[in-house]
Amino acid sequence: MFRFDSVTFLDILRVPSLTIESGRITSLLGASGSGKTTLLRMLNKMVSPTLGEIFYKDRPLREIDSVLHRREVLMLSQTPVMFEGSVRDNLLAGLRFRKEVYPEDAVLSAMLERVRLDKPLSEPVEKLSGGEKQRLALGRVLLLDAPVYLMDEPSSSLDEDTATAVIDRITACVREKNKTLVLVTHSGAVANKYSDDIVEIRNKVAERRGV
Amino acid sequence: MNGVRELTILQVALAYVFVLIVLAIVRARGIRREKEILLASVRMTIQLVLVGYLLVYVFENPNPFITVGIIILMEVFAVFTVFRKFKGRLSGALKRVIAVSISSGTLLCLFYFLLVVVRISPWYDPQYFIPIAGMIVGNSMTGISLGVKSLTDGMTVQKASVEEALILGAAPQEAVRDILNTTFDSAIMPTINSMLGMGIVFLPGMMTGQILSGTLPTTAIAYQIAIMLGIFGSVALCVILTIQLGIRTFFNKEQQLR
Numbered sequence: 001m002f003r004f005d006s007v008t009f010l011d012i013l014r015v016p017s018l019t020i021e022s023g024r025i026t027s028l029l030g031a032s033g034s035g036k037t038t039l040l041r042m043l044n045k046m047v048s049p050t051l052g053e054i055f056y057k058d059r060p061l062r063e064i065d066s067v068l069h070r071r072e073v074l075m076l077s078q079t080p081v082m083f084e085g086s087v088r089d090n091l092l093a094g095l096r097f098r099k100e101v102y103p104e105d106a107v108l109s110a111m112l113e114r115v116r117l118d119k120p121l122s123e124p125v126e127k128l129s130g131g132e133k134q135r136l137a138l139g140r141v142l143l144l145d146a147p148v149y150l151m152d153e154p155s156s157s158l159d160e161d162t163a164t165a166v167i168d169r170i171t172a173c174v175r176e177k178n179k180t181l182v183l184v185t186h187s188g189a190v191a192n193k194y195s196d197d198i199v200e201i202r203n204k205v206a207e208r209r210g211v
Numbered sequence: 212m213n214g215v216r217e218l219t220i221l222q223v224a225l226a227y228v229f230v231l232i233v234l235a236i237v238r239a240r241g242i243r244r245e246k247e248i249l250l251a252s253v254r255m256t257i258q259l260v261l262v263g264y265l266l267v268y269v270f271e272n273p274n275p276f277i278t279v280g281i282i283i284l285m286e287v288f289a290v291f292t293v294f295r296k297f298k299g300r301l302s303g304a305l306k307r308v309i310a311v312s313i314s315s316g317t318l319l320c321l322f323y324f325l326l327v328v329v330r331i332s333p334w335y336d337p338q339y340f341i342p343i344a345g346m347i348v349g350n351s352m353t354g355i356s357l358g359v360k361s362l363t364d365g366m367t368v369q370k371a372s373v374e375e376a377l378i379l380g381a382a383p384q385e386a387v388r389d390i391l392n393t394t395f396d397s398a399i400m401p402t403i404n405s406m407l408g409m410g411i412v413f414l415p416g417m418m419t420g421q422i423l424s425g426t427l428p429t430t431a432i433a434y435q436i437a438i439m440l441g442i443f444g445s446v447a448l449c450v451i452l453t454i455q456l457g458i459r460t461f462f463n464k465e466q467q468l469r
Binding site: 044046070074083093 | 371372374375376377378379380381382385386465466467
């Protein structure tokens with residue numbers, strides 16, 4: 001799905017050679033500040049490598065339209081960013097930006113249930129806690145039903161029980177629909193439990209490691 | 212109508228009594244602003260006297276090169292006034308956008324106003340060209356300053372939202388839609404407000420000047436309406452150009468935030 005060929009990003013990260021397989025769950029492990037997020041942002045073209053080339057389905061990323069690529073390779077940011085308005089407005093934000101049709105409220109409510117967020121759709125987002133915002137942001141990207149997901153510490157501000165439940169559901173959904181998931185985590189346990197492949201960043205170099 | 216009542220130097224000097232009174236008050240109250248008040252009064256006097264003589268010369272010797280030279284000076288001054296206001300906060304690309312927007316927006320409106328609305332002849336008649344150019348360029352400069360402030364502030368404060376919108380698959384123009392609407396609003400609102408209050412809250416300077424110099428109020432009003440619409444058009448055009456071209460300077464060709 002993704003192939004890195006001698007990629008460098010400033011003096012932050014080097015990826016000499018790396019393949020991320022389609023239809024699998026790949027965990028990205030590394031200490032905080034090691035460049036995990038940077039690697040993720042290269043995958044959805046939010047940043048481009050300083051040197052080297054990244055291929056997506058064998059096409060160089062720089063030849064692919066960034067906006068269309070980001071719709072296909074959808075990222076969940078580590079810190080949930082909320083837009084002004086209600087829970088519903090935020091769930092629909094992605095569709096609004098893409099000018100696509102909105103689903104019915106029943107679909108939205110089902111999504112809230114899936115991410116274990118027990119709030120009415122009309123609730124103003126500023127009343128949500130950090131963990132609730134994170135689950136809402138997750139619901140927002142799941143609603144867009146992308147073939148490839150990039151998730152940056154999706155459970156960082158959730159308690160352990162909710163975190164496990166949420167990651168269980170995400171990974172189950174990814175497997176069921178044969179999607180591709182790249183999951184950033186600092187927890188070796190999470191990486192071992194859920195992933196097919198593990199990429200580790202050490203001393204600014206990203207390399208595949210045995211599971 | 213009465214002719215103009217000429218002011219003698221003595222009469223003008225009597226108006227400085229206002230400055231003396233204010234100076235006395237600030238000194239008595241210990242507000243240390245004497246220097247600024249004096250400097251402003253003296254500069255205003257010298258600048259206007261020089262401009263007065265310059266205009267007399269220019270009006271008596273109409274010449275297309277002088278008219279064009281003056282409008283170029285005005286444009287350059289307007290552009291650099293905006294640059295100075297945002298010292299160190301504008302990228303080179305945004306500066307170029309500002310320069311292009313101010314000059315093309317104001318010139319387009321100015322020539323339409325002079326040649327199609329007022330229909331001056333010759334086209335470079337300085338008596339019309341210079342004061343009208345001054346009003347159009349001056350107001351557009353203020354509008355662009357407000358617009359640039361709102362745009363740069365918006366892109367700083369709402370950077371996270373813009374970035375999140377891009378991540379969710381928004382095209383750059385969708386990601387910044389709210390910022391652009393706010394920017395247009397804040398840049399154009401003062402002009403709209405001044406149209407709303409015109410004739411009730413205040414009598415505009417150009418109209419007052421014409422009336423004082425003996426023009427029929429109805430003629431003065433016709434001019435005022437026309438120039439107000441011209442100013443509105445120019446401010447709006449300059450701001451739209453700045454916004455549409457300016458927002459691109461915040462993204463690179465891979466639709467990433469710079």
